[in-house]
Amino acid sequence: MKKETLLEIILGTIGGLVFAIGMCMCLIPEWDLFKAGVVVAIVGFIILLCIIPVYRKNHPKKTHGPINWGIVLTWLIGILGALIMGFGMSKVMVGDPSQTDLLIGIITGIIGLLICVLNYPVYSYLKSNKN
Numbered sequence: 001m002k003k004e005t006l007l008e009i010i011l012g013t014i015g016g017l018v019f020a021i022g023m024c025m026c027l028i029p030e031w032d033l034f035k036a037g038v039v040v041a042i043v044g045f046i047i048l049l050c051i052i053p054v055y056r057k058n059h060p061k062k063t064h065g066p067i068n069w070g071i072v073l074t075w076l077i078g079i080l081g082a083l084i085m086g087f088g089m090s091k092v093m094v095g096d097p098s099q100t101d102l103l104i105g106i107i108t109g110i111i112g113l114l115i116c117v118l119n120y121p122v123y124s125y126l127k128s129n130k131n
Helices: 003-027 034-049 051-058 069-093 099-117 119-130
Strands: none
Touching: 003 034, 003 051, 034 051, 069 099, 069 119, 099 119
16 A cells, blocks of 8 residues: 555545544533534534545546446436435434334334445446446
8 A cells, every 4th residue: 555545545544534523512402612612613623624625636637538428327316315314314313203203214214224335336337237
């Protein structure tokens, strides 16, 4: 592994964690740390932005060929699955959920998770049919 690749991984991990902690500080009202959370999230975002020059230095610009619609479709399926799973999680976790909210949230979360998990076989199928 190159030193630059390790630097990208370290910056991404630290920046992502700092950004996530800042977002938690902003969005969890019991903590009462909104202003400090904004500052921490901005610091995390700046750390994440530091990856760009490191990446550009070590990865030359590639010429792009035709659009691979299989990859576009798998991205869309992954985003849809993550949104469905997030909806289910929010039904379970937000406020004081009733029994029906818990049931709907768990079922919706499992459906979203299955969509995300089945995304790779869809991509493999599309890739094998292309060749």
